[in-house]
Amino acid sequence: MKTVRIIGVPEHFNLPWHLAIEEGAFLERGIDLQWTDIPEGTGRMSRLLSDEETDLAIILTEGIVKSISEGNNSKIVQEYIGSPLLWGIHVAANSDFKTIDDLKTAKAAISRFGSGSHLMAYVNAEKEGWDLRELDFEIINSLKGAVEGLTDQQADYFIWEQFTTKPLVDNGTFRRLGNCPTPWPCFMIVATNLFLKRNATVLQHILEVINTYTQEFKNIPSIDRTLANRYEQKLPDIQEWLSLTQWSQRQLPLETLEKVQKILLALELLEKKLAPERILLT
Incomplete structure (x- = not known):
């Protein structure tokens, strides 16, 4: 059994991960995926990645691009939420x-x-x-x-x-x-370079599981009610959120990464633009 640590915000976006964990989808592949909620958000998650206190994170695009530019030894594995926040x-x-x-x-x-x-x-x-x-x-x-x-x-x-x-x-x-x-897809799946170096096959299994869950997520019967109850939201609000949110199973396109870096540079939040292979898993 391979233990993998993953972090994310305690918000409704991440329910597919919790369902997959609760239903044993990762255990079936020999993976003990251990989720930790990080209510402090992207800044804290970036630090945990940088300090290798986690293996994976579901994290905001702009935050991780900035953090990688500052020396965080991690890479974007793929998009998770393909719609704006x-x-x-x-x-x-x-x-x-x-x-x-x-x-x-x-x-x-x-x-x-x-x-x-x-x-x-x-x-x-x-x-x-x-x-x-x-x-x-x-x-x-x-x-x-x-x-x-x-x-x-x-x-x-x-x-x-x-x-x-x-x-x-x-x-x-x-x-x-x-x-x-946000003028870009909002949440990315990110892994430390050390995890990527040692666990390429494990990562592939994790992606296959979560991508299956996100592809089917909106078709789960009464998923709107499940979300509303679990996250203490009003049903009409959750229904509106579901209509606006799209999960993704692809890598962040190069032109989108270019846009993110261009805007962060213009805002003086990046010192320099990095080559795509420094940021994206290829």
């Missing part, structure tokens, strides 16, 4: 901010530097035409930390996947002022 821009429900433009000089709550919440603050600022040098950040570690940070006015706004935060909008904790979709 819809990031909601949130403020505390009782805050004085009414529009996104009101946030121009406000302080953004981020899970950590290099996280999606950090990088998307730049993407949103560029979209709005703000001075990127004026961006200000407060590290809050997780969604729970964001609730505390915005409520206590340690920070002013928080950018996070809008369906995950929808219950907090519904219960009056947050107000959503708008959204900012």
Whole structure:
């Protein structure tokens, strides 16, 4: 039996992995796939990959490209979610901010530097035409930390996947002022170079299992109700999310990687563009 460590955010995107684990699909291939939730998100997962404290991660595209450019010895194995992520821009429900433009000089709550919440603050600022040098950040570690940070006015706004935060909008904790979709597929399957060197056949088995599950995922009877119950979401919200989300079984196209690096360079979040073979498993 081969033990493989994998990490990801505790969100509805990753249910196919949990179903495959629970149903013994990896065990049938001689693989003990051990999943760990990382609520702190991409910045924390990048560090765990870099420190080889995990073998695989389901991680945001922009975050892992930036991390690899900074020396993280990992590679993108393939796309996991091929559709964009819809990031909601949130403020505390009782805050004085009414529009996104009101946030121009406000302080953004981020899970950590290099996280999606950090990088998307730049993407949103560029979209709005703000001075990127004026961006200000407060590290809050997780969604729970964001609730505390915005409520206590340690920070002013928080950018996070809008369906995950929808219950907090519904219960009056947050107000959503708008959204900012990623201009690329959002989640990648990533492996450390050490794991790739030693476990090429194991990785192939893992991909065959998860790609089968993601191809069939939307056809599972009552999967919308399962998701709503498991992740404490309203059924109409989950149904909308399912309609917008596409799982992928292919490698990230070269032209898409070029776009990601070009935008991150323009935002001064990358020092230099890397060759595709430094980032993608070929």
